Amino acid sequence: MAKIDSSSEQEGGAIRRRNERAILAAAERVFARHGYRGASVQEIAEQAGLPKSNVLYYMGSKRKLYVRLLERMMERWNAMLDDISAEDDPAEVLSAFIRSKMLMSRRHPEGSRLFASEILGGAPFLQEYLSGELRDWVQSRAAVFREWAERGLMDPVDPVWLIFLIWSSTQHYADFEAQVLGITGREALSDEDLERITEFLTQVVIKGCGVKHPAAQAPSERTSLTER
Amino acid sequence: MAKIDSSSEQEGGAIRRRNERAILAAAERVFARHGYRGASVQEIAEQAGLPKSNVLYYMGSKRKLYVRLLERMMERWNAMLDDISAEDDPAEVLSAFIRSKMLMSRRHPEGSRLFASEILGGAPFLQEYLSGELRDWVQSRAAVFREWAERGLMDPVDPVWLIFLIWSSTQHYADFEAQVLGITGREALSDEDLERITEFLTQVVIKGCGVKHPAAQAPSERTSLTER
DNA sequence: TTGATTCTTGACCATGTGGTCAGCTTTGGC
DNA sequence: GCCAAAGCTGACCACATGGTCAAGAATCAA
Numbered sequence: 001m002a003k004i005d006s007s008s009e010q011e012g013g014a015i016r017r018r019n020e021r022a023i024l025a026a027a028e029r030v031f032a033r034h035g036y037r038g039a040s041v042q043e044i045a046e047q048a049g050l051p052k053s054n055v056l057y058y059m060g061s062k063r064k065l066y067v068r069l070l071e072r073m074m075e076r077w078n079a080m081l082d083d084i085s086a087e088d089d090p091a092e093v094l095s096a097f098i099r100s101k102m103l104m105s106r107r108h109p110e111g112s113r114l115f116a117s118e119i120l121g122g123a124p125f126l127q128e129y130l131s132g133e134l135r136d137w138v139q140s141r142a143a144v145f146r147e148w149a150e151r152g153l154m155d156p157v158d159p160v161w162l163i164f165l166i167w168s169s170t171q172h173y174a175d176f177e178a179q180v181l182g183i184t185g186r187e188a189l190s191d192e193d194l195e196r197i198t199e200f201l202t203q204v205v206i207k208g209c210g211v212k213h214p215a216a217q218a219p220s221e222r223t224s225l226t227e228r
Numbered sequence: 229m230a231k232i233d234s235s236s237e238q239e240g241g242a243i244r245r246r247n248e249r250a251i252l253a254a255a256e257r258v259f260a261r262h263g264y265r266g267a268s269v270q271e272i273a274e275q276a277g278l279p280k281s282n283v284l285y286y287m288g289s290k291r292k293l294y295v296r297l298l299e300r301m302m303e304r305w306n307a308m309l310d311d312i313s314a315e316d317d318p319a320e321v322l323s324a325f326i327r328s329k330m331l332m333s334r335r336h337p338e339g340s341r342l343f344a345s346e347i348l349g350g351a352p353f354l355q356e357y358l359s360g361e362l363r364d365w366v367q368s369r370a371a372v373f374r375e376w377a378e379r380g381l382m383d384p385v386d387p388v389w390l391i392f393l394i395w396s397s398t399q400h401y402a403d404f405e406a407q408v409l410g411i412t413g414r415e416a417l418s419d420e421d422l423e424r425i426t427e428f429l430t431q432v433v434i435k436g437c438g439v440k441h442p443a444a445q446a447p448s449e450r451t452s453l454t455e456r
Numbered sequence: 457t458t459g460a461t462t463c464t465t466g467a468c469c470a471t472g473t474g475g476t477c478a479g480c481t482t483t484g485g486c
Numbered sequence: 487g488c489c490a491a492a493g494c495t496g497a498c499c500a501c502a503t504g505g506t507c508a509a510g511a512a513t514c515a516a
Contacts, residue, residue: 013514033348035262037262056506120341130411178350178351182362200393203383208437457516460516462513463511463513469507478498
């Protein structure tokens with residue numbers, strides 16, 4: 001009776017795995033572009049190179065497909081949200097935070113836009129996640145930021161607004177890609193562009209929040225810039 | 229042969245004006261929530277308290293209605309984009325910039341989300357605007373920022389990334405409202421919240437970009453915080 | 457080869473879609 | 487009070503939607 005189970009097992013034959021991959025990739029594009037309602041199973045099927053019936057055969061329904069994509073995106077998100085402690089170097093933590101979020105926008109632009117579209121529509125499927133898991137995560141980081149402020153390692157800014165600042169300014173380069181490209185006149189953002197933007201954002205945040213290097217340069221081995 | 233003309237004249241009787249207002253308001257909500265494709269004329273009509281035929285009678289078609297909303301939003305945007313010169317005080321200009329963009333998110337959240345949804349979908353209707361008018365606007369501001377940097381009034385940051393930073397971090401509070409409320413556990417953001425966020429963003433940007441007060445405190449009377 | 461499981465897909469269905477239209481009522485200037 | 491213009495709207499249309507299903511095709515272990 002065990003259903004497919006949305007976790008990342010690779011049960012099922014090679015055919016299933018291949019087709020599901022194609023469907024998920026196509027669906028992420030289409031949902032990201034048109035939102036849940038605006039996306040059609042027909043278009044997803046075409047982009048996946050399969051008949052519509054086949055998509056429904058693998059995914060059950062449009063809704064299940066959508067939920068599965070959201071869950072996949074949240075897994076990626078969670079993989080990025082590593083833990084921090086008040087003993088870490090604020091500058092390093094913030095820098096790594098910005099960098100990994102920027103990398104997420106870079107690696108999974110469709111997923112980022114899918115997520116944005118869900119939030120834009122009032123987060124009908126994600127409300128629980130936002131006010132549960134994610135909220136807890138934010139609160140725990142906020143506590144660390146506050147302690148840093150108390151120790152004089154940074155200005156006493158509201159940690160939640162700071163987290164939102166980092167999220168929004170990095171997410172921007174996925175969600176508003178069309179605007180960024182239109183205004184800069186580029187065809188695409190290069191790796192160098194992304195690196196420069198990352199450095200710019202890091203600098204503004206760290207300097208803007210008055211982050212200081214800890215007195216005793218405690219050598220803790222963090223800086224997990226990569227995502228996995 | 230003069231058509232209704234999308235500019236903000238108030239031609240037409242009182243009935244027309246009232247109904248169009250209701251339709252535009254309802255349509256902005258629905259398009260913002262579900263995107264262009266996902267929105268249905270039926271739902272817009274219901275939210276406006278009119279039969280579907282009546283909506284089509286006034287607006288012609290779904291597409292025309294959508295375009296009209298985008299144009300209205302761009303008018304609001306343009307009304308906000310006042311001019312600046314290299315003689316102005318950088319801190320004041322940036323502060324006013326952040327404040328007015330924040331006010332836009334506050335006053336027209338649906339419009340902001342409508343705009344976001346359009347960009348998210350690849351800006352099929354706005355590409356021209358983005359790579360034309362808006363691009364010119366950005367370039368002209370960028371030139372001023374660069375001159376400030378040359379005069380040592382601020383750090384030599386890339387002005388375009390700075391503008392995107394301000395846009396994204398302010399727009400966030402309209403577009404990702406659902407996320408902000410879910411995480412902060414609030415029902416809505418109060419005026420005080422908005423004021424604190426505005427001050428926070430202003431502080432981070434100004435401090436983060438090393439903005440200095442001009443040597444001779446030139447008293448120019450700008451700071452147009454209100455939108456009209 | 458057998459037989460069960462998985463895969464594939466066109467036909468089909470009820471419902472929703474944007475849009476048209478004809479005929480009605482209301483409005484407002486004269 | 488007249489009447490043209492404006493407003494109103496239910497009925498209707500062709501088409502797209504998400505989803506079902508049955509019947510066949512491919513796969514694979516025994």
